[in-house]
Amino acid sequence: MQTVYSVAAGVLERRQALLQEERSLEQILSRRYDLTVSQFAALVAVEHDSKSLGQIADEMGVVSGNVTRLADALEEKELATRVISRDDRRHTLLNILPAGVTLLARIRGDALLLGGEG
Numbered sequence: 001m002q003t004v005y006s007v008a009a010g011v012l013e014r015r016q017a018l019l020q021e022e023r024s025l026e027q028i029l030s031r032r033y034d035l036t037v038s039q040f041a042a043l044v045a046v047e048h049d050s051k052s053l054g055q056i057a058d059e060m061g062v063v064s065g066n067v068t069r070l071a072d073a074l075e076e077k078e079l080a081t082r083v084i085s086r087d088d089r090r091h092t093l094l095n096i097l098p099a100g101v102t103l104l105a106r107i108r109g110d111a112l113l114l115g116g117e118g
Contacts, residue, residue, distance in 0.1 A: 022037060025037055029107075032110070033103060033106075033107060034077070035103075036073075038060070038062075038066070038070055039070055039073055039074055039077075039079075040107070041060055042056055042060070042067065042070045042071070042074060042080070042094065043074065043079060043080065043096060043100050043103070043104055044104065045059055045060070045094075046080065046094050046095060046096045047096055047100075047101070047104055050083070050093040050094060050095040050096075051093060051094060052085065052091040052092065052093055052094075053067045053068060053071060053082075053091075053092050053093075053094060054067075054091070056070075056094060067094075071092075071094050074094070074100070077099075078097060078099050079096070079097055079099050079100035079103060080094050080095060080096050080097055080100050081094075081095050081097055082094055082095075083095055
């Protein structure tokens with residue numbers, strides 16, 4: 001029988017491993033593609049269809065202000081753009097641009113060896 005302590009310790013151990021993997025990924029994305037993990041996640045979120053900044057925030061588990069800053073950075077890099085929703089002008093949508101699609105295809109095709117360059 002598992003105890004609360006053993007379950008919590010296991011969760012914390014897996015969380016530490018995940019954080020280490022994310023740090024490695026952050027370094028690789030930054031060096032190779034000039035992207036943060038969050039910028040990458042936002043691009044993936046809109047790869048096939050534009051989404052509102054609120055939807056992206058919900059999917060990423062962050063507040064909408066964080067997504068606003070992500071959208072600013074992606075627009076500055078000319079990887080995505082914001083447009084006002086035709087259905088509801090109160091909503092701003094993030095659309096991926098061709099350069100963003102190309103970058104995701106490049107990332108998808110590259111072999112990434114976490115913990116080092118590959």
